Amino acid sequence: MVVMLTGLLAGGAGGPALRDSAGELDWSALDARVNRWVRLLRAEGLQVGDTMAVVCGNRRETFEVLLAALHTGVTVVPVNWHLTAPEITYLLSDSASRLVITEPRYAAVVAEAAHSCPAPVRAMVTGEREHAGCTAVEPLLAGLPAAEPAGQVCGSILLYTSGTTGTPKGVRNGLFRVGAPFARVDRLLAYAGRVLGVPARGAVLLVGPWYHSAQVFFALLPLLRGSRLVMHDCFDPESFLAAVAEHRITACHLVPTQFVRLLRLPAAVRAAADVGSLRMVWHGGGPCPVEVKRQMIEWWGPVVVEYYAATEAGVVTLMDADSWLRHPGSVGRAVPPNEIIIVDDDGNPVPAGQAGRVFVHRVGQTFEYHNAPQKTRDAHLRAGVFTYGETGYLDSDGYLYLTGRTGDVVISGGVNIYPAEVQTVLLSHPAVRDAAVTGEPDDEYGERVVAIVEVDSARLAPERGGEVLAAFCRRSLAGFKVPRRWRFVPELPRDGTGKLRQEVLRGLLGTGISGGRS
Structure with missing residues (x-):
């Protein structure tokens, strides 16, 4: 069995591990599938330190591949499935991906993108049949042993910013590091449970695109703590509520626009919804209107938790519902040992209540932009102190309020x-x-x-x-x-x-x- 699932299986994890629109996979079957994927990646010539990309929707194979890469010393690039062939070509080339995995509905675009890369990129497709020249995966997996592969090495994830204002930037944030001891992952999972409230042996619902940093980590970390992962390909408010009730969902990640769509449902639908199983609803991804947040807390109770984070280095602040009601509009206080530093344009600290550039000091955590050393330097005030590009201020109690982005004036x-x-x-x-x-x-x-x-x-x-x-x-x-x-x-x-x-x-x-x- 792969290292990250060893404790779960030894501890008697049973029942479904992954569920998507096509069916479900239990924990033993997941382990066997991941073992085969590890062998397949190696058979395709991927070595420790190599990079591959995944252009798939929210489906079981996506997390099988992700788990396999994280045990093969390979870096995975999650790719937005809405991108055009030239946009995918850019990501494949910039990341130096040697292999790309996709699914049938995206095979034609991915094949075109792979063929347009200056260096060879092998394209493979989930399922039993070849599509658009992409090699079918299932016949290859079927011929490989399901036994535990030897020589497992921790891999990593290379996330690209969404590129809403320009060319996407690859971010190596260090949460998973190639070659790092697996014990480091154990410490990360313990921290996620203790500080972020990531559930162990619960049920998590993924309704946002997995290629986004928050979505993948708030799905992967619960999975690695033994929680069942239920996936929807997209967000529909009524389907979401039905899934929460049917699968007794304990945690999920949402963005403010999804809150708004839920609140637009008829009052009778909202009143009839069974959301009593929810224990943690993380939200980020943009400013949440005060009245929207207030209505969600009134509906769901104190389970709504806001955070401030970015692809670059993860969660910096947390804000539980009770604290938010006392400090509406804030995104919370720094999670120890993190520190928030507000500075003026010259890099000098400013007093509480005065807006400036928001910098973060994360002990033992840093990041770099892939192939962009100058961008990395520009984001750092000094070693270990960096900015996500926001402006804001701290109040006298240390709560952070965001006012915009640097240059957004x-x-x-x-x-x-x-x-x-x-x-x-x-x-x-x-x-x-x-x-x-x-x-x-x-x-x-x-x-x-x-x-x-x-x-x-x-x-x-x-x-x-x-x-x-x-x-x-x-x-x-x-x-x-x-x-x-x-x-x-x-x-x-x-x-x-x-x-x-x-x-x-x-x-x-x-x-x-x-x-x-x-």
Whole structure:
């Protein structure tokens, strides 16, 4: 058996380990499958330190491959399955992947991407049959022994940022390290249980794309602690509630847009939902409107836990529901031994209550951008102290409040305006479902503030939206911060991780229903 499953199987782990839309796999069968995958990766010529990519949905084979790589000394690159062939080619080439695993529905795009790489990349597809020139995996696995493979070596995961504002960056964050002792993984799992509330022998529901850092770690870590992993290919609010009830789900990871969709369900549906099994609902992936968070806590109780993290180095702060109710809008306090440091543009610490650049000191934890040493240096204030690119402030109790991203500023008439501040106010309006704030050129002021808003049309007609929301903003914001132009759209363009797709957002500035100017 593979090392990371040894304790679970010896401890009598039984029942299903993985469940997807096609069926389920128990713990013994999972171990046998992973053993075969380890042998297959080696047979394909992968050695310790090599890299491979996976372009699959939320399915059992995805986690089989991931577990196998983590026992073969191989680095896995999770790939967004929505990408085009040229985008996948970039990731395969940048990561120097030698092998890519996909599933039939993505085989044609992946084959094209692999063939376009300057260095050879072998393409394989799950299932019994070849697709688009990709070699079928199952006949190869069937011919390999299921016995424990010798010489297991810890592998790693190379995550690429979502690239909503530019070319994706590969991040080596050190949570799993090639060649590290497996005892280090045991310590990581113990920490995840003790500090993050990752359940042992529970049931976890994955409804976000596994290729995102939060989704893969909040699925993989519970699995390695003996929790059953139930996977949906995408998020549907009613299907989500049904799965929680059917499988007695104890933990899941959600993003604020999924909270909003759940709250849009009819009151009768929400009242009838059985969510009593939930013990931990982690959420991140963007700012959560205060009223949305409040309603989720009222519905689900104190199980809703917020965190501040990034692909670069994992979770930095935690915020339980009771603390959030006392400090609404905060993303929590630093998890020991982490430290939050707020500095000005010259790198000098600023006092509580003053906004600046948010830096993180993580003891024994660092990261680097793959093939980008200058970006790595730019992200570090000094050794072990780095930034995720956010701005914010600490209150007198040490709670962190985020105000935006470094460089995310509109300069209008020489005055700095931070879009995140305006967005926070807009999201507090009861008729606003989602909002984005940005800047656009202005002949007189250089730039002006623009708001792109999704509203509940039953509560606010888009035709009057600009007038109403501008007046609402003026109650909380200085006049120069109030958006000068408004666009109302049916839905804001967010990717599967909840992040705004900036290139689509820019296109919306010339479309949609105009609500006029303020």
